[in-house]
Amino acid sequence: MAEFLTFAAQEMLIKVVSLAAQEFTVIRDAEHPKQDQGVAxxxxxxxxxxxAHHVDDVLDDYGYELLRRKVELQNQIKKKVQ
Structure with a gap:
């Protein structure tokens, strides 16, 4: 189960990074326009x-949840071993 979550997380992060890279290229281009493109x-x-800030928050929450579940699983394994 943990391996699936890790794989799913990796796939989501790859897609998010790809989309973010595309958007940052647009932002960079828009910040330095050749002409004034107006208020829009x-x-x-x-x-x-x-x-972008909301996405960052969601990714932080997702990373926290993955780490929390990992620690919880490790604690369950330790209890079973003891």
Whole structure:
């Protein structure tokens, strides 16, 4: 079960990193436009930044939950051994 969770986590992280890399390229391009693209782009960047922070929070929570379950499993194994 733990191996499946680890594999699932790795696959999710690979997809998230790929999507984030694409978005950061857009952000980098948008931050240095050749022409002033107006308020709409600035609002989009602000929304994207908020979303990026939420994604970071979700990934932190997911990582914490994986670690918590790992420790819980180790504790159960120790109890059975004792």
């Amino acid at each position: 782009v600035k609002l989009w960047l602000e929304k994207l930044e908020v979303i």
